[in-house]
Amino acid sequence: MLEEHEKVGLPCKCTGLVSWRTPETVKLPKELIVNKLDKGKFFSPDESWFELKSKKEVYVLDRPGLDKFLFDEAKKEGAEVKTERFENFTRSNVHIKVKTSKGVYETKLLIGADGANSLVAQTAGLEIPKNIYVGMQTTAIGDFEQCAELWFGKNIAPNFFAWVVPENENVARIGLAASSTPKVYYEKFLKSRLGHNGLKPDVAGVIRFGVMKDTVADNVMLVGDAACQIKAFSGGGITYGLIGAQVCADAVEKSFEENKFDYEFLKNVYDKEWKKKLVPGINKGMLFRNIHKLPEFQQNLVFRMVKMFGYKVLTTFDFDLLSG
Ligand SMILES: Cc1cc2nc3c(=O)[nH]c(=O)nc-3n(C[C@H](O)[C@H](O)[C@H](O)COP(=O)(O)OP(=O)(O)OC[C@H]3O[C@@H](n4cnc5c(N)ncnc54)[C@H](O)[C@@H]3O)c2cc1C
The missing domain is CATH 3.50.50.60 (FAD/NAD(P)-binding domain)
Incomplete structure (x- = not known):
C-alpha cells in the first residue's frame, strides 16, 4: 500500500x-x-x-x-x-513496474485508489470525466x-x-x-x-x-474517487467507494485464482460488476442535477411546489441519494 x-x-x-x-x-x-x-x-x-x-x-x-x-x-x-508517492508505471511481460518517489516495485495488479485526480488512471491512459x-x-x-x-x-x-x-x-x-x-x-x-x-x-x-467508459486496463483497476464511484448529485463518495472496494477485493481474488490480469478479464470481474451496483444511482443523481440548469425563478417554484405537494413522498425519501 x-x-x-x-x-x-x-x-x-x-x-x-x-x-x-x-x-x-x-x-x-x-x-x-x-x-x-x-x-x-x-x-x-x-x-x-x-x-x-x-x-x-x-x-x-x-x-x-x-x-x-x-x-x-x-x-x-x-x-x-x-x-511513497506513486509516479508512474511501465509494462514488462506479465508484470508492471511501478515507479515511486523512493523505488521501483513489480506487480501483477495495480489498484489505483488515488482519488479524483488519479495518476494511476492517467498513466493507464483511462479517460476521466x-x-x-x-x-x-x-x-x-x-x-x-x-x-x-x-x-x-x-x-x-x-x-x-x-x-x-x-x-x-x-x-x-x-x-x-x-x-x-x-x-x-x-x-x-x-x-x-x-x-x-x-x-x-x-x-x-x-x-x-460521471461514468467512466473503463475503470480497468491491463493489470490495472481503479477504485473509489479514482473510478468516479461517486454520487452525481451530492458528490458523496464514501458509501459508493466502499461498495466499489468490496467488488474490487472479490475481483482481485478471482484474478489471482485464475492468474488472469488482462483488460477483458478485469472488465468482466470488476468494471461491469461495480457498474451494475452503482451506475443506476449515479444516473439518478445526474437526473437530479437538472435542478441546477433551471433559471432561479423556476428553482424557487420547484421548491415551493415540493413544500406544498411533495411532503408525503419526501418523508419516505431515500436520503442516500443526497448524502454519502
Ligand atoms: C469538500 C468535500 C466534501 C465532501 N463531503 C463528502 C461527504 O460528506 N460524504 C461523502 O460520502 N463524500 C464526500 N466527499 C467525497 C469524498 O471525500 C470522497 O468520495 C472520498 O474521500 C473518496 O475516497 P478515496 O479513498 O477514493 O479518495 P481520497 O480520499 O482522495 O484518497 C486518495 C488517497 O490517495 C493518496 N494519493 C493520491 N495520489 C497519490 C500518489 N500519486 N501516490 C501515493 N498516494 C497518493 C492520497 O494522499 C489519499 O490518501 C466530499 C468531497 C469534498 C471535496
Whole structure:
C-alpha cells in the first residue's frame, strides 16, 4: 500500500456525512460517529425552503478517523505500508513496474485508489470525466439546528450547493462546492450564514463525477474517487467507494485464482460488476442535477411546489441519494 502522506486521513477533503449504508458496509467503531441527523432543510435561491425527513438516520463521521480506522484494518490483515508517492508505471511481460518517489516495485495488479485526480488512471491512459467541482469547508461555532442544510442557487454555489452539517448544537461543518471561483462563493456564503467570513477552510478537495467508459486496463483497476464511484448529485463518495472496494477485493481474488490480469478479464470481474451496483444511482443523481440548469425563478417554484405537494413522498425519501 503506497500513500504519499505521512499522516493518514490528512489533509482532510471531505465533510464526512454518510447514510446508514456506510455502517452497513463497514462495522464502524462508535467513536467515529460524531452526530446523527434525520432531516435535511433545502433552501432555494430566494431562501424559501422545505424539510425532508430521512427514513433512516444519516451519520456525521470523524472523517480522518475513518481513514485511520480503515488503514489500521488493512494493516491488521497484513498490508505492508510505504509512505511513497506513486509516479508512474511501465509494462514488462506479465508484470508492471511501478515507479515511486523512493523505488521501483513489480506487480501483477495495480489498484489505483488515488482519488479524483488519479495518476494511476492517467498513466493507464483511462479517460476521466471532465465534471469537476472544487469544495471547501470550515468548522464554525454558533447555534445550529440538528439538521443538514443544503443551499441552492447560482449565486450561492454554481451548479452545486452549499451545506451546513452540525457536529452538535454549537459546532458545524460549513462549506460548498462550485464549478468556478469556489473561494469567492465560500466567503460570500459564510458571510450570509454566519454574519462574518473570517474562517479559513480546513477541508478542501476536488469532486469529479460521471461514468467512466473503463475503470480497468491491463493489470490495472481503479477504485473509489479514482473510478468516479461517486454520487452525481451530492458528490458523496464514501458509501459508493466502499461498495466499489468490496467488488474490487472479490475481483482481485478471482484474478489471482485464475492468474488472469488482462483488460477483458478485469472488465468482466470488476468494471461491469461495480457498474451494475452503482451506475443506476449515479444516473439518478445526474437526473437530479437538472435542478441546477433551471433559471432561479423556476428553482424557487420547484421548491415551493415540493413544500406544498411533495411532503408525503419526501418523508419516505431515500436520503442516500443526497448524502454519502
Ligand atoms: C469538500 C468535500 C466534501 C465532501 N463531503 C463528502 C461527504 O460528506 N460524504 C461523502 O460520502 N463524500 C464526500 N466527499 C467525497 C469524498 O471525500 C470522497 O468520495 C472520498 O474521500 C473518496 O475516497 P478515496 O479513498 O477514493 O479518495 P481520497 O480520499 O482522495 O484518497 C486518495 C488517497 O490517495 C493518496 N494519493 C493520491 N495520489 C497519490 C500518489 N500519486 N501516490 C501515493 N498516494 C497518493 C492520497 O494522499 C489519499 O490518501 C466530499 C468531497 C469534498 C471535496
